[in-house]
Amino acid sequence: MGKQWFLFDVYNGRIISIGASSTATTLRLSSVTINSKVIENGARHLVDHVTPFHISILCFLLNPYRDFTKSNGGYGKVFKSFVLGRYTVFMTGREASKILLSGKDGMVSLNLFYTGQQVLGPNSLLQTNGEAHKRLRRLIAEPLSIDGLKKYFHFINTQAIETLDQWTGKRVLVLEEASSFTLKVIGNMIMSLEPSGEEQERFRANFKIISSSFASMPFKIPGTAFHRGIKARDSMYAMIDSIIATRRNGEVIQQDFLESLIIKHSKGTNTIDNEDNKLTDQQMKDNILTLLVAGHDTTTAALTWLVKFLGENPAVLEQLREEHLQIQANRKDGTNLTWSEVNNMPYTNKVISETLRRATILPWYSRKAAQDFEIDGYNIKKGWSINLDVVSIHHDPETFPDPEKFDPSRFDAPLKTFSYLGFGSGPRMCPGMNLAKLEICIFIHHLVCKYKWRALEKDDSVQPTLVRMPKNKYPIMVEPL
Numbered sequence: 001m002g003k004q005w006f007l008f009d010v011y012n013g014r015i016i017s018i019g020a021s022s023t024a025t026t027l028r029l030s031s032v033t034i035n036s037k038v039i040e041n042g043a044r045h046l047v048d049h050v051t052p053f054h055i056s057i058l059c060f061l062l063n064p065y066r067d068f069t070k071s072n073g074g075y076g077k078v079f080k081s082f083v084l085g086r087y088t089v090f091m092t093g094r095e096a097s098k099i100l101l102s103g104k105d106g107m108v109s110l111n112l113f114y115t116g117q118q119v120l121g122p123n124s125l126l127q128t129n130g131e132a133h134k135r136l137r138r139l140i141a142e143p144l145s146i147d148g149l150k151k152y153f154h155f156i157n158t159q160a161i162e163t164l165d166q167w168t169g170k171r172v173l174v175l176e177e178a179s180s181f182t183l184k185v186i187g188n189m190i191m192s193l194e195p196s197g198e199e200q201e202r203f204r205a206n207f208k209i210i211s212s213s214f215a216s217m218p219f220k221i222p223g224t225a226f227h228r229g230i231k232a233r234d235s236m237y238a239m240i241d242s243i244i245a246t247r248r249n250g251e252v253i254q255q256d257f258l259e260s261l262i263i264k265h266s267k268g269t270n271t272i273d274n275e276d277n278k279l280t281d282q283q284m285k286d287n288i289l290t291l292l293v294a295g296h297d298t299t300t301a302a303l304t305w306l307v308k309f310l311g312e313n314p315a316v317l318e319q320l321r322e323e324h325l326q327i328q329a330n331r332k333d334g335t336n337l338t339w340s341e342v343n344n345m346p347y348t349n350k351v352i353s354e355t356l357r358r359a360t361i362l363p364w365y366s367r368k369a370a371q372d373f374e375i376d377g378y379n380i381k382k383g384w385s386i387n388l389d390v391v392s393i394h395h396d397p398e399t400f401p402d403p404e405k406f407d408p409s410r411f412d413a414p415l416k417t418f419s420y421l422g423f424g425s426g427p428r429m430c431p432g433m434n435l436a437k438l439e440i441c442i443f444i445h446h447l448v449c450k451y452k453w454r455a456l457e458k459d460d461s462v463q464p465t466l467v468r469m470p471k472n473k474y475p476i477m478v479e480p481l
């Protein structure tokens, strides 16, 4: 017989009953009448049985994005719960990551949360599976490949220099600055948006509302964050529609991602491409929004964490600066960073990997079981949610001794497969990885060559959002080197 106890969920204003069975801890949510007996029972069982793990589960319920599997050590490799009508399993370890991320034979599909499904639309890469997913990935991969990105190098470099020029002698919030930089880059790359002006402002305002609607309750009632998110999404789509119309009329021709989709891949255009390789306007819009959403917060967070970790680790900063000053010293023609230099920054790449390990920007990767299967001797049933706890994989002391230490030399030698998942792995591995690294390498080059900075606050708290970011936005004071 399993044990049963109750907690009061202040967020949803109901009683949560938690039952523990002998095989795995099972969390059951039920709306039950509040009466004194239940509360008395709950209080007794709480005193008797509650553990830090159960407190962290409650934290998860109050805030679904909080990292509650951080100290996995005491609870084994599997945690199973029953949340909002569905079995939800959290797993860790290389075996689980191999099975879940390689997703062989259609065993799993990506498990996008409800608000994400509604905002991004049914054609999003994040909502397609199997052959349709492969086809979409092919269309997206080409402009995001290293060769495809070369044409954006100049724009990114100019934006990095201009952003940093504004920093001297000022207090800046690194997160805000990184957000504005990465949004300008992706807006320009996708649809040639100018980095300033009315269109950029509208784009930015809509994007911010869309982005914050992801962590909202899914009530489409006027005034709610979710409702505002859907409205902002529609306004963003109207903007893309009008850009597509001007491109089709031949009024404007650009060398951007949207143009490549319109010329090569829009349904009905007269090119030699197979009709199967073409997208409707709705498919184009859903996937442009997907790239914006998937690429913006992640790169913003990575850049902010990287600046923070460098500030806290002077020896790493010194070694990194040496790499960049050497690149600068070797330059014969002119003073500006070149494409070939940015592709040859070995230590910087290790610093980026260590940042993604240490910060683990996306704390878990979520899948839905498309069939029954087994992981590490544990039976998973069709329809269950399975989340890979990446924080504990990235902090496994067997692979990463002294895991809290920021140490890029961990990446001097190749690691075992599936032990580092900064950009994921397998068919869902991040298609924007080259763009993210390019933005970070360029930005960091100019930062460490020209400036020094000091943190204005000591605060390690993490924002309780889907993408983990420093809560205080990392305020710093910047001076020329």
Ligand code: HEM
Binding pocket: 101, 110, 125, 126, 137, 290, 291, 292, 294, 295, 296, 298, 299, 302, 356, 361, 362, 365, 366, 421, 422, 423, 424, 425, 427, 428, 429, 430, 431, 432, 433, 435, 436
């Ligand atoms: C440092 C920055 C970034 C990090 C850490 C990151 C991380 C990741 C990870 C871990 C995944 C796989 C998640 C899973 O398996 O469930 C992923 C997927 C994805 N990323 Fe990124 N990403 C970054 C930047 C970008 C950028 C710049 C773009 C686009 C321009 C992008 C677009 C996507 C898309 C569309 C997917 C879904 C792929 C699919 O389902 O096939 N990401 N990212």
